[in-house]
Amino acid sequence: MENIKLEMRKLSGQDLFPMMKILAKVKVKDMILDFIKKRAEVAKKSQEALSVEDSEGTKEYTEEEKMEIGMELFADILNTTMCNLDLAKEDINLLLSSVCTVDVKDIRELGMLEYTNLVMEFFSKEELVDFFKCIASSNVFQSLR
Structure with missing residues (x-):
């Protein structure tokens, strides 16, 4: 597969399932829970300094x-994932082969740089960035006031 440029297709909803499996294997769950806890603590400490309030006096982001x-969460997940890639190597290879529509053997044979x-x-990928923006605007983050 040397010198072959692999093209990735657009991510679909079905790509969410292997991505979640990978995120679980690379220990992102604990990092996300820590992130949520940290956000809750920051929001609680800055309650008096709210710039935007709704009718109930709670923070609206x-x-x-x-x-x-979303970008902070994405950066943390990317860092955690990169540090633990070996824990989900085969799942990552399968996802990449699916997204590039090539055999998993072709992914395994890529050089380090490729x-x-x-x-x-x-x-x-823009769809992945959008996924994390969606998480950031979800009710989970809206409830961190």
Whole structure:
């Protein structure tokens, strides 16, 4: 597979299932729970300094804050995932082969640079960024007041 540029298809809803399996294996769950706890503590400490309030006096996140939360979560997940990739190597290879529509053998045979570039390209896909923006604007984060 040397010198072959792999093209990734657009991510679909079905890609969510192997992604969640990978995130579980690379120990992202604990990091997300810590992130939620940290956000709750920060929100609680800054309750008096709220800039935007709804009729109940609780914080509503602005679009910029939602974007910042989503990007911070994405960066933390990316870092945690990269540090623990070996724990989900086969699942990652299967997901990459699916997204690139090639045999998993072709993914396994990639050189280090090509494989690294492919992983980084996957994490920079717009659909993945949108997924984390969606998480940031979900009720879980809205309840952190």
